[in-house]
Amino acid sequence: MSAYGAINTGRKSKDPLPSTIWHTKTKGSQAVVPQSSYLTIHHVTLASAQNLPGLVFYLHESFAEELERGRTYPQEILQGELYAQNAFEAYFFAADVLVAVIGQDVTVPEGKTDGSTIIKTIEEARGGRAWKDCIAGAYYVKPNYPGRSSHICNAGFLVPASQRSRGFGAVLARSYLYYGPRLGFEASVFNLVYVNNVASVKLWDALNFSKVGRIPRAGRLRTADGMGEEYVDAWVIYKQFDKAVDGTN
Incomplete structure (x- = not known):
């Protein structure tokens, strides 16, 4: 929902x-x-x-x-x-x-x-x-x-x-x-790509997705050591797809 x-x-x-x-x-x-x-x-x-x-x-x-x-x-x-x-x-x-x-x-x-x-x-x-x-x-x-x-x-x-x-x-x-x-x-949007997810952000950057917004304190996430929590910003990331072409191998 x-x-x-x-x-x-x-x-x-x-x-x-x-x-x-x-x-x-x-x-x-x-x-x-x-x-x-x-x-x-x-x-x-x-x-x-x-x-x-x-x-x-x-x-x-x-x-x-x-x-x-x-x-x-x-x-x-x-x-x-x-x-x-x-x-x-x-x-x-x-x-x-x-x-x-x-x-x-x-x-x-x-x-x-x-x-x-x-x-x-x-x-x-x-x-x-x-x-x-x-x-x-x-x-x-x-x-x-x-x-x-x-x-x-x-x-x-x-x-x-x-x-x-x-x-x-x-x-x-x-x-x-x-x-x-x-x-x-026709296009893709990711609503919440937390800024601490560095690998994911780099991956979408490499595929020419665009950061179209940043949401402050979007997630109350666990810290890397799992011992506590912290508020983390999130990117909204967008890309328009190329049109599908038939006839793949």
Whole structure:
């Protein structure tokens, strides 16, 4: 539920978008990903994700851990409180979700560039691995506003703690520029990018997003040592998407 009430996705087609492949190592990257140099990204909804036993549970568990850290998302888990899976589903799976799976091969298949379509389903990409061993991350995409402004989307990103510092967040961000317009959106806005989230701010800067506003004391966040709290400003960050072009590899 937003400040405007429930917001419908507005997406006409119910068919999933094609799965795609993305390099994890870009020129000048410091990321070291010994087991694979690519991710495959798969478009899912709550219904399709629920048909993959354990996937929603794992994503819920990872997201709850992030909320408990109290440094990136505004939702608050109070001491002794549990973040229920149905609350996660209503929030994270309100519209479209993209799930990234770590490639099983060391090298990218020949001829495949970023955004190339692949035939593999998410189960085939998983290849029998546990979700915790193969999920690089996930993100939702949904309208930020209703009706006449529903062409502007919002997204929320999740990289499980065990998969961080491997460059996966940057890959998810690049793929967002591909999937956002293909989901029918013209632009993106992030309402609350806390200024202490330096890695995220640098990532969006590198992708030519614009800081269009700064909200003072926007978040009462946990301190880095987890021992206290502090008020932190937040950026409002915007980008107009390039128009989607058909005919990817």
